[in-house]
Amino acid sequence: MPNEQSYDENKPLDMHNLQFDLAAERLHLEPWIAEKIKHPRREFLVRFPLRYDDGRIELLHGYRVQHNTLRGPAKGGIRYHPRVDLDEVRALAGWMTWKCAIVDLPFGGAKGGVTCDPSRLSQTELERLTRRFIWEISPIIGPDQDIPAPDVNTNPQVMAWIVDTYSVFKGYTCNSVVTGKPLSIGGSLGRLKATSRGVLYTLQEAARLLHIHFASSTAVIQGFGNVGYHAAELLHEQGIRITAVSDLQGGIYNERGLDPAAVLHHVQKTGRVQDYPESENISNAELLELPCTFLIPAAIEGQITRKNAGRIRAKVIAEGANGPTTPPADRILDGLGIFVIPDVLANAGGVTVSYFEWVQNVQKLFWTETDVNQRLQQVMVRAFHEVYAISLQEKVNLRTAAYMLAIDRVAEAKRVRGIFP
Numbered sequence: 001m002p003n004e005q006s007y008d009e010n011k012p013l014d015m016h017n018l019q020f021d022l023a024a025e026r027l028h029l030e031p032w033i034a035e036k037i038k039h040p041r042r043e044f045l046v047r048f049p050l051r052y053d054d055g056r057i058e059l060l061h062g063y064r065v066q067h068n069t070l071r072g073p074a075k076g077g078i079r080y081h082p083r084v085d086l087d088e089v090r091a092l093a094g095w096m097t098w099k100c101a102i103v104d105l106p107f108g109g110a111k112g113g114v115t116c117d118p119s120r121l122s123q124t125e126l127e128r129l130t131r132r133f134i135w136e137i138s139p140i141i142g143p144d145q146d147i148p149a150p151d152v153n154t155n156p157q158v159m160a161w162i163v164d165t166y167s168v169f170k171g172y173t174c175n176s177v178v179t180g181k182p183l184s185i186g187g188s189l190g191r192l193k194a195t196s197r198g199v200l201y202t203l204q205e206a207a208r209l210l211h212i213h214f215a216s217s218t219a220v221i222q223g224f225g226n227v228g229y230h231a232a233e234l235l236h237e238q239g240i241r242i243t244a245v246s247d248l249q250g251g252i253y254n255e256r257g258l259d260p261a262a263v264l265h266h267v268q269k270t271g272r273v274q275d276y277p278e279s280e281n282i283s284n285a286e287l288l289e290l291p292c293t294f295l296i297p298a299a300i301e302g303q304i305t306r307k308n309a310g311r312i313r314a315k316v317i318a319e320g321a322n323g324p325t326t327p328p329a330d331r332i333l334d335g336l337g338i339f340v341i342p343d344v345l346a347n348a349g350g351v352t353v354s355y356f357e358w359v360q361n362v363q364k365l366f367w368t369e370t371d372v373n374q375r376l377q378q379v380m381v382r383a384f385h386e387v388y389a390i391s392l393q394e395k396v397n398l399r400t401a402a403y404m405l406a407i408d409r410v411a412e413a414k415r416v417r418g419i420f421p
Contacts, residue, residue, distance in 0.1 A: 009326035012091035012301050018327045020094070023403030026394060029411055037097075037410050040090055041108075042066040046136040050129050053122055060129065064112040064137045066146055067093035070413040073144055074110030075100060075351060077151025077180075078158070080129075084113035091301075092151075095322050096351065099344045101406035103383045105355045110146050112137065118153045130158050134165045141166070143176035143362070149354050150180040152300070155226075156192075160185060176361035179354035188357035190372035191350075196230035197373065198349015199318050200238070201380040202341045203294055206316050209388070210339060212293060215239035220292040220314070222246050222284060223299035224263070224273055227320045227347065231296050232260035240294070244287050245273055248299075251287040252279035289313060297324035304329045312338060319343035334397050342399035344406065345387055352379050 007014040017038065024034050044064040049057050063086055066074040076096040089111045097109030114133055118126060140146060150159060159181045166177045175186035183189070190197075207214045217240050221228050224247045232242050241257040249272045252258065258279065266276045274281045288295065288304060291313040297303050298320030304312065309329035317333070318341040319325060325333070325340065333340055353376055360366050367375075391401035 007327065009305055009328055010302060011087060012323050013087040015301070015323055015326055016091040016094045019399065019403055020407065022327070023400050023407055026396070026400070027404060027408055027411070029407070030415075033411050033414050036414060037068060037070070037407065038094075040065050040067045040093060041069060042140070043086070043090070044137055044140055045086065046133070048132050048136050050116075050125065050132065052125055060114055060116055060133075062112070062114045062133045062136060063089045064110065064140060064146070065089045065093040066108070066110045066140070068097040068108035068410060069146075070410055070417060071101065071108055072106035073108065073142075074146040075105075075107040075149070075354065076110035076112065077149045078112040078114075078133075078154050078162075079151035080114050080116050080118040080126075080153040082115065082117045084115045088301075089113050092322055095344055097410065098403060098406035099348045099351055101409040102344055102387065102402050103348045103352050103379050104409070105352065107147075107351070107355060110148075111151070112148060113151075126158070127161055130154075130161045131165045134162045135169065138166055138169045141177060143174065143358070147176070147354075147358060148178045149351075150226075152225075156180055156182045156187065159187075176358055179357040181357070186357075186361050188353060188360055188372060189367070189369035190376070191353045191357055192226070193230040193234065194353035194372075194376060195227045195320065195347050195350035196234055197376060198352065198380050199227070199231050199296060199298075199320050199346050200234045201349070201377050202346050202384050203235075203316065203318050205381060205384045206318070206339055206341060210316070212315065217241070217293035218243050219294040219296060220244045220287060220290050221296045221298055221320075222251070222287055222303060222324075223297070223321060224267065225298070227350075228296070228298035229260060229264055231298060231320055232258075232263075235294070236260050243292060244282065244290055246282075246284050246287045246299075247273050250274045251282045251284055252276045253282045253287070253290065254279040294318060296320050299324070302326060304333075306332065309333055310336070312336070314338060317341065318346045320347050322347070330397065330399060340398060341384075342402050345383060345398065345402050348383065349376055349380060352376055 092111035100107040181187035244253040289311045295314035301323030304325040306328035309332035
């Protein structure tokens with residue numbers, strides 16, 4: 001049994017490795033296969049100059065990690081954040097490998113990032129940063145090799161700059177190099193809300209299993225970016241009462257419920273959710289511990305730890321963010337009987353519709369939003385029940401079951417491909 005004490009729950013890579021080890025041990029993998037698929041296949045580190053609007057030049061650090069390509073091209077987002085480092089990108093790339101395998105996409109996992117503070121950058125500085133970073137990593141990305149997407153602090157506009165930069169590098173327009181693009185250059189209908197919609201579908205399945213009346217439930221959502229806001233919007237449309245939401249600066253609470261669209265309007269005017277009328281300001285720590293039916297951490301990793309897990313009062317946690325719950329916290333939540341839908345399953349809607357976008361780009365044939373959403377629901381529901389069946393059979397929680405499903409699929413790909421030469 002892996003020793004939890006040898007892992008630091010504040011380090012995403014340690015979290016990833018422990019989660020892998022807990023599942024891999026149960027599969028009795030050949031040791032060489034376990035080592036091969038646990039660690040990244042390729043790591044690309046770059047250092048490049050950014051010229052600011054005032055003429056200053058600073059060297060920035062960028063990363064692209066391709067964790068696994070056994071089942072297809074690498075797939076994963078690019079994030080801009082002051083805390084980005086190589087170990088974080090390694091962990092995120094690994095989580096992408098398992099996420100793609102759980103929903104059975106023909107992709108491997110990758111992730112990229114630049115260590116910077118995008119809130120201090122102008123739009124022109126952000127564009128220069130993006131174009132230079134993509135120019136640096138362009139030899140290792142491409143529609144059949146490694147396909148980036150939006151992540152923390154990147155969006156469809158950033159993807160459009162990537163398409164243009166990569167197309168200049170190749171000498172022809174290549175919009176299939178990224179997903180999450182604007183519709184005007186080959187983006188997919190349904191992509192913007194895909195991650196949140198996947199969270200909704202998994203919550204609906206969990207509610208059926210647990211005999212929870214969905215429409216009379218309450219939800220608390222940490223994070224009010226793309227995933228958090230659209231999760232709030234979709235759940236609100238289903239009649240669920242959203243009692244609390246938060247962003248980086250703090251949260252708001254109203255037991256009678258919040259209107260996500262009205263809160264978004266307030267954020268657009270003030271830059272934060274706090275001080276929204278008819279609500280009480282709370283901290284992010286307080287938000288996580290509120291009583292609710294559904295808790296959706298949709299911010300960043302490491303939010304539910306051994307320190308606060310014992311105070312969580314949700315019936316179901318659906319992880320909209322990557323890595324929000326640490327392994328020691330998982331054990332505590334299991335003991336409390338809290339049903340946790342892990343990130344590699346709950347938020348796989350984003351990469352699933354990214355796959356749909358890539359398919360549409362390659363085929364030059366585009367689908368309706370209804371088609372996209374129906375296909376997404378089929379994928380998410382099937383994956384949820386495959387993971388749940390393993391959890392029952394193996395008597396493990398959903399996270400370990402999800403990892404077992406994913407690791408087994410990737411290991412089998414390595415087994416049948418063999419060793420070359």
